[in-house]
Amino acid sequence: MTRAKVALTAVAVLSVGCAVYRGGELGVVPEYAAAPVPVPQPSISVVLAVRILVNDRVQDLKREVFPNLERPVVKAYEDSGYFERVVAGLEPSDLRAEVRVTEGFLSRPSAVQFSGLTLLLLPHFREVEISSRTTFVDAAGRPLGTIEKAETVHYFNQLFAIAIGRLSGQYRTEDKTYADLQRATVVEAAQRGWLQVGDPAKRTGPGSVSFRSP
C-alpha cells in the first residue's frame, strides 16, 4: 500500500463527523435582565429527574451522567440572581423547582445501516429532542404553575462532515441547548411573577395552568 493511500485513508477516517444544528423551536432566549426580580428571593430548591427515550422507548439513565445534567440546571437558577440561595435536592426552601427533563434520541435504523455500509459516504440524520417541564411549587407544596420548553438538535452524519462539525465546535450545541432551555424557563417564571414569594397578587395565572413554548 502506498503512502498516499494510507494518508488518504487516514484523512477519510478522521473526517467522519457530524454537522450539528438546532431546530429553533425555542426562539430567542431572553437574558435574566429581561425579567428582573425586584428583590432576590430567599431560597429555591431544584430537584431533577431525567428520562431517556431512544426511538420512543424509555431507557435507563446511566447514573454517572446525572451530575452533568444537574449542574447546568442548578447553574441557571444561580446565574439568574433571583435567589439568595439555590440548593439541589428536596430541601426545605421558599420555592421549589421540580424539573423533568426528557432527552429523546431518534435515528432511523435502516438509514443508519445503509449509510454505514457505504462507510458514511452516504449521510444519515439523527435528532435529539430535549424537553424540560418545570413545576414551580411554594413552601407549602402548592403548585404555582408549570412551564414546558423543548428544542430539537439535528445531527448530520457524513464522511467529510468533520470540518463543519467537530472543528467548528458545534458538538457543544446539545449542552448549550440544554442550558438555554433552563434559562428560558427561569426567565419566563420570573415574567409570570411566580418567583415573588408571598405575593400572590403578582402571579399572572392559576397554579394548575400549564404554559408551553410554541
Next chain:
Amino acid sequence: MGPRLTHAAIAALLFVACHPVIYIPMGSELGDGTQARCQLARDAWLAPVKIEDPNVADRDHLEPALTLDLQRFLREERSFRRVSLLPGEPAPEDLILRFAFPRFEQSLIQCPGCNAWTVISMGMSANNMESWELHSKLGGRLRVERLTGEEIATSSLERSEDEATGRGVWRSPGPPSAIGLRAGLVRQLVYDACHAFPIGSAE
C-alpha cells in the same frame, strides 16, 4: 487482519462513537404508569425516598431523582387523588408515603468480545447484545402514615431479576434494564399497602 478490514474497523469505531450512547441501566426510571388496581380517594404526600443499600454510592443524586420519578409514576397510576412532594404543608386528612429501598443492587455483565464484535459489525449483528446480562435485586418498603406520624399501613417486598437481550442494537428495545422490575415492585408495594388500609380501599 488485512488493511481493508483494518480501515473498515477504524471507520466503524468512529461511526459507532457518533451515535447515541447505549446507557448502562443504573437509574431511577420507572416507565409509564398504568391504572392502579387499588385506588384511594385521598391526597398523598411523598416523603423523600431513602436508599438504604450501603452499596449505593451516589445517593445524593439518586434519591431526589427517584422521588420525582416516583411522584410522576404514582400520579399516572392514579393510586391516590393527588400526589405532592414533601417538604410541604399536608392537610390533617392527607396521607404521608414513605418509601425506602434497603436493597438496590444492579450489575451488568458483558462478554469480553462483545464490544469488539459490535464495532466490527456496526451494530447490525443479531448477536451483538446476547451476552449482556443484568442482575437486579430490589428490596422496597412503603409506610403510609397520618400527618401525626401514626402508621396506617405498611408493606415490604423483595424481588430479583436476571435479564439478557439477544437482539441487535438497532432492532433491540435497548440494553437490558430494571425499569420493569422497579415499576412492578412499587406497584405491588402500593397495592399491598392499599389492601392493608383500614378504610376507603377499593379494587
